[in-house]
Amino acid sequence: MRRQFLLAVFLTLASTQFSFAQDDFHNKDSSGYTYRIGPVLPKIEQDWQVGTLGRDFTFGFNPSGVNIENYVLSLLNLPDVTTALQASTLTDVFNYLLLQSFQNPTQASVLSNATSMMNQKLTIRMLQDVLRRLQLGPDPAASIQAGAQEKCVQLAASLGLISVELAEKLCSGGIGGASRGIMIFGTPSTTDKILSGSKVSAEDQQLAKDLIIDFRTDPLSSGNQDVSRVMPPKSVSDVRQDLEDAICQEIRGKVDQAAAGTRAG
Amino acid sequence: MKEVSIQSICRRESLVATRAKITRLLQRFGQSLDGVSSNQDVPQVVRDEYRASLSRLLNDVDLLAKQMEFEERSANSIFATLTEQKRVEAKAANSAGTVTRLGSPLGPSLDYGTGR
Numbered sequence: 001m002r003r004q005f006l007l008a009v010f011l012t013l014a015s016t017q018f019s020f021a022q023d024d025f026h027n028k029d030s031s032g033y034t035y036r037i038g039p040v041l042p043k044i045e046q047d048w049q050v051g052t053l054g055r056d057f058t059f060g061f062n063p064s065g066v067n068i069e070n071y072v073l074s075l076l077n078l079p080d081v082t083t084a085l086q087a088s089t090l091t092d093v094f095n096y097l098l099l100q101s102f103q104n105p106t107q108a109s110v111l112s113n114a115t116s117m118m119n120q121k122l123t124i125r126m127l128q129d130v131l132r133r134l135q136l137g138p139d140p141a142a143s144i145q146a147g148a149q150e151k152c153v154q155l156a157a158s159l160g161l162i163s164v165e166l167a168e169k170l171c172s173g174g175i176g177g178a179s180r181g182i183m184i185f186g187t188p189s190t191t192d193k194i195l196s197g198s199k200v201s202a203e204d205q206q207l208a209k210d211l212i213i214d215f216r217t218d219p220l221s222s223g224n225q226d227v228s229r230v231m232p233p234k235s236v237s238d239v240r241q242d243l244e245d246a247i248c249q250e251i252r253g254k255v256d257q258a259a260a261g262t263r264a265g
Numbered sequence: 266m267k268e269v270s271i272q273s274i275c276r277r278e279s280l281v282a283t284r285a286k287i288t289r290l291l292q293r294f295g296q297s298l299d300g301v302s303s304n305q306d307v308p309q310v311v312r313d314e315y316r317a318s319l320s321r322l323l324n325d326v327d328l329l330a331k332q333m334e335f336e337e338r339s340a341n342s343i344f345a346t347l348t349e350q351k352r353v354e355a356k357a358a359n360s361a362g363t364v365t366r367l368g369s370p371l372g373p374s375l376d377y378g379t380g381r
Binding site: 190193194195197198200201204207208211212213215229235236237239240241243244247248251252255 | 271272274275276278279280282283286287289290293294296297298300301307311314315318319322325326329
């Protein structure tokens, strides 16, 4: 019992260290991690910075249940990609991936290569998606902080003295709802609040909900506000793809119609 | 190659349409953001995050444009190389006495996006 108490004190002290960095707002995304949000999100200055991130970097959020860390690492760990990423920019990576598909083109493979070029956009979209998520994510320092919380939880849980649930509470500074995987229900959407008093068309309102990150705020008993980040369901790439599908359908319809008219004539 | 040509048109048109949509959204949402009180309704830090998020949307469109431009340039370059290669091969075959059917094309067209 005494050991449990001491451990709880230790963990509380450890979590206090994180709390010092939290000024007025706590921020947690849909993965349940809690972050401090600063006035400005860090901007990725280069095209491609994943290659420069150390192994210590923790991808601290996980929208839509996709394991971004595993995905990015699996990309980075491919020997060829590792080589391509050395001192590379995003464009270099695109070059590399595309040129790969065109290596040793033979006459027989020309058409299939043309098709595969179209399919390459899937790979590129995946890369873009990773970039987008990285850009929308918390700053690396906050992610590392989240990683430290995770280690704190693992330490406590591995000792088996307290429950994982309690360890999560203590390691995250005891803020309610900070456990991983808890979705935020019932808290008002800031995007809705912004849009409700405006004259934005229904189409643009939907687009805003699809593309723009949302924030849910909850007043805390301490007087602070708990701000949750909710990732948007779509990317710009998704919107463009939807438009491409619609435009293509329309064009094909017109071409077929014209062809039918020609045949009839 | 008709399908590739249509696809190419669709992609370009969709990019133009996407840019227009995002630009309009940025303008309208920005105005709405200006219209809400910063003290109570939406905290300043959250407003800043909204603005950063909005500006990234346009960056994403620029990125898509670069990607498409690169893809088209790569494809054109590759098809041009292959066309030249086929021309040289055909010339060599002809000089070696190989007879081809008069007027028949030498294979599938390599002109990307021209509809031929």
